[in-house]
Amino acid sequence: MLMQEMASVPFAPTTHCGPAGICDSLWLIPALPIVASGVIALMKQPQRKAAAALSIGSLAISLLLALVAFGHVVSGWTHGAAVRETVNFTWIQVGSAHVDLGWVLDPLAAVMLVMVCFVGLLIFIYSTGYMAHDENFTRFFCFLSLFAGAMLGVVIANSLLLLFMCWELVGLTSYLLIGFWYQKPSAAAAAKKAFLTTRVGDVFFLLGMVWLFAQTGTLLFYNGGAGSMEALKLGGLLATPSGLGLTAAGAIGLLIFAGAAGKSGQLPLHVWLPDAMEGPTPVSALIHAATMVAAGVYLIARVYPLMQAGALVGGTTAALTVVTWVGAATALFAALIAVAQNDIKRILAYSTVSQLGYMMAGLGMGGVAVGMFHLITHAFFKALLFMGAGSVIHGCHEEQDIRKMGGLRGAMPTTFATYAIGMLALSGFPLLFSGFWSKDGILEAAQHWSVGKAPFYMLVFGALLTAFYMTRQVSYVFFGKWRGHGQAHESPKVMTTPLAILAFFAIALGAIGTPAWPWFRAFLEGHAAEFGFAGFNEPGLLALMVTSSVVVLLGLGLGWWIYGNKSPQVETPDALERAVPPVWTVLQNKFYVDELYGVTVIAFYAWWAKVADWLDRRVWGGVVALVAWLFRGGAQLSRLSDEYWVNGGFDKGCEELSNSGGLLARVQSGKVQTYLRLLALAVVVLAAILIWSSRG
Amino acid sequence: MSFMFWILAALTIAGGLAAVLLKNLVHCALAVTVAFAGLALLFLQLDAQFAGFAQILVYIGAVAILVVFAILLTRGSETPKKEIGVFSRTWLAGLVVAAALFAVLSWAVLQSAGGLSQDDAAPTVSVLQIGQALMGRYVLPLEIVALLLTAATIGAVIVAMHEKEDSK
Amino acid sequence: MTPLAGYLLVAALLFAIGLAGALTRRNAILVLIGIELMLNAANLNLIAFWRYGPHPEALTGMMFAIFSIAVAAAEAAVGLGLVISIYRHAQTTDLDQMNRMKG
Numbered sequence: 018m019l020m021q022e023m024a025s026v027p028f029a030p031t032t033h034c035g036p037a038g039i040c041d042s043l044w045l046i047p048a049l050p051i052v053a054s055g056v057i058a059l060m061k062q063p064q065r066k067a068a069a070a071l072s073i074g075s076l077a078i079s080l081l082l083a084l085v086a087f088g089h090v091v092s093g094w095t096h097g098a099a100v101r102e103t104v105n106f107t108w109i110q111v112g113s114a115h116v117d118l119g120w121v122l123d124p125l126a127a128v129m130l131v132m133v134c135f136v137g138l139l140i141f142i143y144s145t146g147y148m149a150h151d152e153n154f155t156r157f158f159c160f161l162s163l164f165a166g167a168m169l170g171v172v173i174a175n176s177l178l179l180l181f182m183c184w185e186l187v188g189l190t191s192y193l194l195i196g197f198w199y200q201k202p203s204a205a206a207a208a209k210k211a212f213l214t215t216r217v218g219d220v221f222f223l224l225g226m227v228w229l230f231a232q233t234g235t236l237l238f239y240n241g242g243a244g245s246m247e248a249l250k251l252g253g254l255l256a257t258p259s260g261l262g263l264t265a266a267g268a269i270g271l272l273i274f275a276g277a278a279g280k281s282g283q284l285p286l287h288v289w290l291p292d293a294m295e296g297p298t299p300v301s302a303l304i305h306a307a308t309m310v311a312a313g314v315y316l317i318a319r320v321y322p323l324m325q326a327g328a329l330v331g332g333t334t335a336a337l338t339v340v341t342w343v344g345a346a347t348a349l350f351a352a353l354i355a356v357a358q359n360d361i362k363r364i365l366a367y368s369t370v371s372q373l374g375y376m377m378a379g380l381g382m383g384g385v386a387v388g389m390f391h392l393i394t395h396a397f398f399k400a401l402l403f404m405g406a407g408s409v410i411h412g413c414h415e416e417q418d419i420r421k422m423g424g425l426r427g428a429m430p431t432t433f434a435t436y437a438i439g440m441l442a443l444s445g446f447p448l449l450f451s452g453f454w455s456k457d458g459i460l461e462a463a464q465h466w467s468v469g470k471a472p473f474y475m476l477v478f479g480a481l482l483t484a485f486y487m488t489r490q491v492s493y494v495f496f497g498k499w500r501g502h503g504q505a506h507e508s509p510k511v512m513t514t515p516l517a518i519l520a521f522f523a524i525a526l527g528a529i530g531t532p533a534w535p536w537f538r539a540f541l542e543g544h545a546a547e548f549g550f551a552g553f554n555e556p557g558l559l560a561l562m563v564t565s566s567v568v569v570l571l572g573l574g575l576g577w578w579i580y581g582n583k584s585p586q587v588e589t590p591d592a593l594e595r596a597v598p599p600v601w602t603v604l605q606n607k608f609y610v611d612e613l614y615g616v617t618v619i620a621f622y623a624w625w626a627k628v629a630d631w632l633d634r635r636v637w638g639g640v641v642a643l644v645a646w647l648f649r650g651g652a653q654l655s656r657l658s659d660e661y662w663v664n665g666g667f668d669k670g671c672e673e674l675s676n677s678g679g680l681l682a683r684v685q686s687g688k689v690q691t692y693l694r695l696l697a698l699a700v701v702v703l704a705a706i707l708i709w710s711s712r713g
Numbered sequence: 714m715s716f717m718f719w720i721l722a723a724l725t726i727a728g729g730l731a732a733v734l735l736k737n738l739v740h741c742a743l744a745v746t747v748a749f750a751g752l753a754l755l756f757l758q759l760d761a762q763f764a765g766f767a768q769i770l771v772y773i774g775a776v777a778i779l780v781v782f783a784i785l786l787t788r789g790s791e792t793p794k795k796e797i798g799v800f801s802r803t804w805l806a807g808l809v810v811a812a813a814l815f816a817v818l819s820w821a822v823l824q825s826a827g828g829l830s831q832d833d834a835a836p837t838v839s840v841l842q843i844g845q846a847l848m849g850r851y852v853l854p855l856e857i858v859a860l861l862l863t864a865a866t867i868g869a870v871i872v873a874m875h876e877k878e879d880s881k
Numbered sequence: 882m883t884p885l886a887g888y889l890l891v892a893a894l895l896f897a898i899g900l901a902g903a904l905t906r907r908n909a910i911l912v913l914i915g916i917e918l919m920l921n922a923a924n925l926n927l928i929a930f931w932r933y934g935p936h937p938e939a940l941t942g943m944m945f946a947i948f949s950i951a952v953a954a955a956e957a958a959v960g961l962g963l964v965i966s967i968y969r970h971a972q973t974t975d976l977d978q979m980n981r982m983k984g
Binding site for chain 2: 690691693694697698700701704705708712
């Protein structure tokens with residue numbers, strides 16, 4: 018688990034899929050839920066059972082396929098040959114330049130696939146119970162399926178472009194689901210905020226993607242040696258300098274990290290995550306705890322060769338340093354805010370932000386395996402916590418303020434038991450729970466970080482705070498007296514069974530990440546895993562385990578001591594609030610980050626929008642009006658000319674004709690003498706002619 | 714040119730002019746009779762005795778009388794009102810045409826003045842010769858003229874009568 | 882000027898006078914008078930040419946003139962009859978007022 022062992026692992030060269038291999042049909046895994054979503058979109062609202070069945074069924078089949086893929090990779094790994102199979106195809110071809118898409122099956126993808134499908138399936142089943150009274154049930158499952166398909170697309174993408182497309186699709190479904198109850202203005206605003214904030218990150222992501230394509234000519238990750246994550250292209254990127262003392266690899270890595278920071282709610286783009294709690298609780302559980310926010314972490318794990326390129330053994334790169342600092346800062350920042358929140362879901366939201374910071378720090382300091390292990394364990398216990406919170410809200414008749422709950426230990430025993438397991442896993446209760454092992458992995462990597470020790474202390478303090486605020490929350494909700502209205506009741510089996518399953522995994526997953534049997538790390542890195550206690554002999558490891566246990570127990574104890582069985586009423590200020598009012602106010606107002614954004618970014622944007630509006634209305638509108646005026650003037654001229662010249666001329670001509678006709682008609686005067694005169698004239702003329710001609 | 718010719722010519726021309734210019738229609742009729750007489754004398758001057766006497770008999774004796782009858786029957790003897798006048802409103806056009814005609818004809822005459830005409834011996838024509846010619850060479854025109862005269866007589870009668878029956 | 886030319890000029894002048902009268906006077910009867918003058922002028926022409934032309938013994942000119950006189954008389958009769966009947970119908974002989982055939 019030391020930095021030395023983190024050097025790039027020798028994978029077998031990426032192979033194309035074998036015949037009839039699972040990776041040929043890997044595309045089915047995201048495709049099935051998306052197709053299901055499409056079919057549900059065409060269904061009518063009352064067809065609830067059919068929609069739910071289709072949704073759950075498609076994801077179940079995807080889970081089966083994911084398990085098959087996982088088995089394939091495991092079998093390859095146990096036989097000593099690490100598997101990385103890809104299927105690539107050309108999407109756009111312009112002359113000699115072409116843009117390829119494709120999917121990849123390797124340990125990282127396999128693990129993520131199983132996790133997303135499994136947790137997703139459990140949450141789908143949970144949702145049938147939670148959303149049972151909602152009239153937009155069918156629409157909910159349509160969006161959920163679409164999300165699941167898009168997320169799975171992100172997981173198996175072998176091309177940065179395909180990943181980006183599914184990334185955006187995930188963002189879209191997140192918007193749709195946060196704003197599911199769109200009649201609520203706060204929900205609509207929260208959805209917009211989420212979309213726009215992640216968009217800021219995505220702009221940088223796009224820039225990084227374009228730069229990568231320009232430098233390497235390919236967006237594929239693995240392409241038989243020619244992919245952008247493979248040695249050949251990475252070497253080229255390292256050799257290219259960019260500004261600020263970074264290489265091209267570092268700069269692109271930072272740009273991509275900016276995109277991940279938006280999606281995973283890192284500082285300063287974290288502001289959307291707590292507001293995203295406006296969505297239904299299953300949405301919070303699936304998207305904003307287990308999967309979508311983890312997509313940022315997964316992205317960094319995917320482009321890790323790029324982030325890590327140029328690092329000497331035992332050292333690190335500029336990109337990874339930035340990742341670490343941002344992650345550590347986020348972890349501490351969010352944990353502090355979580356202490357002072359009163360909404361059950363908001364506490365969990367800030368907890369998620371904090372844990373995402375942990376994951377990023379883990380990636381930065383400890384490598385892919387460390388960060389990903391925490392991601393997997395966090396997915397399970399955070400989904401469990403959110404679903405438990407949903408059960409509590411359901412049982413308290415849609416109440417979300419923890420000060421109005423209490424004593425639910427007796428009224429909702431299953432929920433309490435599973436919630437307690439999740440809470441202990443999150444806090445990192447020693448030895449039994451997976452959270453302990455995953456967080457310890459990160460702390461160990463932080464302890465040995467070559468740049469400095471500050472992140473270590475931040476993360477340790479964060480762990481203390483995590484235990485503290487979770488204890489506070491649990492005391493408020495499950496202990497003490499019932500302060501709500503009506504009678505609290507347990508949730509139906511369809512909601513509590515997934516809770517139980519997740520609770521089991523919250524405990525059991527720890528087993529694959531202990532130093533005694535570092536199966537997870539070995540699996541991801543492609544070498545064999547031995548079971549043995551020799552792993553505990555790493556220097557400083559036991560001391561660290563003791564330290565973190567002490568910290569956790571301290572946090573739990575402090576929380577219980579301050580909040581314990583007491584059940585303060587809503588009006589009574591919080592204990593901490595009474596102790597340090599200014600600190601409490603700052604924490605409760607989330608360090609005023611939203612207000613800061615409102616004054617700076619949003620105000621500037623509003624001003625700019627006004628300028629653009631003025632420009633549009635006055636300048637461009639003026640131009641358009643001028644053109645229109647010119648046209649109308651021209652039309653008037655045309656009309657005038659038509660009326661006076663053309664028509665007038667024509668009329669005059671006709672008049673003249675008529676007049677001349679009249680004039681000519683005068684010849685027929687009816688008077689004999691006139692005719693006679695004409696006759697005589699004719700005779701004169703004739704005579705003249707005759708005489709003249711006969712003369713000659 | 715003999716002196717007689719000029720006098721007779723002047724008489725005829727004067728008569729013609731008077732016939733055309735006078736206001737009173739009866740005076741016009743009498744003037745035209747003078748013109749006819751002048752012409753008859755000119756015929757006699759030209760040794761066409763038969764034609765001359767035929768002129769007197771027919772024109773002066775019949776046509777002139779007929780004209781007078783017509784004038785009287787159509788109240789033409791009344792002096793016309795001052796404002797209307799005897800000439801048509803567009804009399805100038807007619808005058809111009811007539812003048813043009815005279816110009817052309819006189820020009821033709823004067824151009825070829827040197828052609829024929831010497832004072833040859835006057836031909837002696839007897840009525841016997843005229844009668845023989847009429848019955849001989851010109852019998853067909855004679856018959857046709859007779860037919861024409863008959864038709865004219867009948868026609869005139871019918872024209873006059875027709876009106877009478879209609880007005881009844 | 883030869884005698885022939887003199888006669889011819891007189892005839893031409895008379896003809897022109899007759900034509901002028903026929904074309905300018907208002908009264909229908911005076912138109913007929915003008916026509917008679919024209920016919921007479923033509924007759925004078927004929928006789929003059931007979932007298933001064935070749936072969937006066939053929940009597941051509943004289944015959945022509947005699948026939949012309951006869952025809953003129955007939956025509957005058959019919960014409961005046963027409964004038965009288967028109968007068969009966971329109972109560973006037975003013976030619977300027979007879980324009981029922983106006984175009």
